[in-house]
Amino acid sequence: MAAPLLLGGCGGSSNSNAGAIDSANKGSSLEVPDLGAVSVGSVSSPLPSGWWKGAFMQVYVRAYQDSDGDGIGDLKGLIQRLDYLQDLGVKGIWLLPVTQSSDRDHGYAVKNYRAIETDYGTQADFDRLISEAHNRGIGVIVDFVINHGSNQHPLFLNSASSAFNAQRNYFVWQNTKPTGWRIYGQDPWFASNQGNGFYFAGFSNTMPDFNWRASEVDQFHHDNLRYWLNKGVDGFRFDAVGNLIENSSTAWEVQADNHVIMNKVRQTVMQYNDRYMVCEAPANSGAFAQSSSCGSAFAFDLSGNIVAAAKGDVGAIQRLADYYKTRSINLAPFVSNHDRFAGDRLWNQVQGNMAQYKLAAASYLLLPGTPFIYYGEEIGMAASNALSGDAAIRTPMSWTADANGFSSGSPFRPLSSNISTQNVTQQLTDAASLHRHYKTLLALRNSQVALQSGAYEGAWSNQKTMGFQRVAGNEKVMVILNYDTANAAVSVGSLVAGEVWSPLEGTSSSGTVNNAGVMQISVPAQSFVALKKN
Ligand SMILES: [Ca+2]
Ligand SMILES: [Ca+2]
Incomplete structure (x- = not known):
């Protein structure tokens, strides 16, 4: 330290x-x-190589789990819920800022880049969170407010x-x-x-x-990054990287200078092994996903198409199928986050339509990149009707049908509007629950190297159906989604005659490719199937 x-x-006269x-x-x-x-430390990642190709949970610590009854979520509370996250199948956690802030809410007004927010606990709590997460095969990345x-x-x-x-x-x-x-x-x-x-x-x-034109700012933040890397964090989510440099009143967003800055940041992060970083740049996600910039960025221009596809929009289904044909496979898909501009809670976006909700989840959790689940999304948490703006989608986690699962005290903010019907306790006992669906999808992703890290190939769409393959070496997994409210008899072409594909999920039937290179697969209404090439 x-x-x-x-x-x-520093910098002053030597004469006192x-x-x-x-x-x-x-x-x-x-x-x-x-x-x-702060110099580079030798902190090896204990996680398996490529761990970050598994799905992440985006966690707002203030709203996740209170451990001491003050109504504010904290690090000790999050540690108590690591078993839940491991059971669900997530491989990483993105924490909204956990450093001391003057807002004492979302945390983006950072007051000290090297101290844990006192509402959340101590540095010792944070150190323990890292080691307890690692013990469960889960990496922890922290929000870094760089702009x-x-x-x-x-x-x-x-x-x-x-x-x-x-x-x-x-x-x-x-x-x-x-x-x-x-x-x-x-x-x-x-x-x-x-x-x-x-x-x-x-x-x-x-x-x-x-x-960011000043060398002292560059030095300051690179030291701050090394500070947390030396503490064992597994990487960072970088806030607002499209806004780093302003050249003029008409050239203030996604300037070329920003890529130079983020590439240098990436060099600092990658001095440590198996670290992951992802950038927030809604105005130009693709450019920041390049290896000459951040190396990975959230796929802001995909989220709307995922949700629209789930609702059966033919154009959106085609755009979804086409997306990774031309884009970096390091673009990180998601359907909602802590910012309303990125989309309401998924529950509100599909108005509680369970079939559409499950289709949206299946549509992005098997894609390339690193998928990010917003906390509570896996149980269908809705926004709060009692709140407006971003606060409405940053409510306490619905662990039980009331506030008691989150805190023994009075929660810092009103609850999700559907907590009485959509909560973890209820979801864990329901075989048809969203939670079970998310757990199934993550287990599928985690069990297939092709789904974790494979290329995106053979994508097609046809009206309300689409499909793609994920390919890693000899391993090939095919995913077919049917967004229609009727069953679909799907013909997948351009395959190798004689190939046999075995069922992984959503069907019990194998498929055999005929002499014309076509395989017939039946996909039930509003569902998906996954098959693996023998
Ligand atoms: Ca607390
Ligand atoms: Ca700026």
Whole structure:
């Protein structure tokens, strides 16, 4: 662990009697606890190689499991639920920010990059979470907020204290307010409280953007990354990587500079073995999935088609079948997350239609990339009717039919609207439950190397049916989905005559390819089958 540095200790005059006028000009000098060099440690991953090709659970710690009755989920609570996650079959967990934040909610206003949020527990709790997860074959990646910090972070307080502060350059400042800027409908330039300029904040005035042109920002974050890698984390989810560099009022999103920054970040992460990183870049997921950039990114441009396909939209079925024909197989599919712009809770998107819900799950959990399940999705958790905005989809996990499964106290936020009927206790006793369906799909993925890491080949769509193969060496698995409300007699062509495909899931019949290279497979209404080439 690096020792904390004092601002006055670096970059200033070696003469400690610099004088009152000088220090007044330079503004305040708050201690920055998360500053200081961190070198590469030798922390080997205990996980099997390629572990990150299994499905992840996205966990909002605040809403997952409270262990001490204060109504706020915490790390000890999450540790208690690792057996549940292992039983479900997930191979990784993505934690929304667990570092100290000034929002004390979602955690994206980071106040200290090297300290665990006190609401969540201690560093010792986090260390134990990592080792307990590893014991269950589960990797842990943490959200890293790379584009912006909190306006309460000491670096920003120092930066804002004076135009001459030694840490001024960590953030983006202009002496006069730039004009003509609109980002997501807002003017991103905000006046300093001290009247010494205007800072840039693309998301909120409480979350100023780091100045990624400054070498000290680059150094700061690479040290922070090594700090957590040395703690044994298995990788990162990087927030808002499309917003790193702003070149002008008309060139502020997905700039080429951002790929250079993320490629360098990737080099730092990959100095450790078997680590995984995934980027959030809704405006251009494909570009950030390239190995010259993040190497993996969420497939934001696929989610809507998955859900529309599940509802029987023929065009969406075709787009879904076509997606990985031309895209990086490291694009990570999902159907919803903690942000409403990415989609409502899946339950709300399909209005509780169970057949469509199961089709959506089958449509993305067997695809290439690393699929991400949003916590509670596997039991059909709905948004809260008592809340609006993002809070409505970030409600306490529905462990039981009431609040007691989440906390012995009063939950920090209202519950999911369907907790009385959709909860873990109820789902575990129902053979037709969503939970059972997710568990079946994950078991299928985990049992077949072709489904975990194979290429995407032979994809086709025909009205309300589609299919594809996942191919790894000699292993071939075929998946066929029928989105129609009637049974389908599917003919799959362009196969090798005489091949026999054995049932894995959804059917008990083998298929044999005829002399014309065609195999006939019956797929029941609104369901899927998986077969493996003998
Ligand atoms: Ca708690
Ligand atoms: Ca930025």
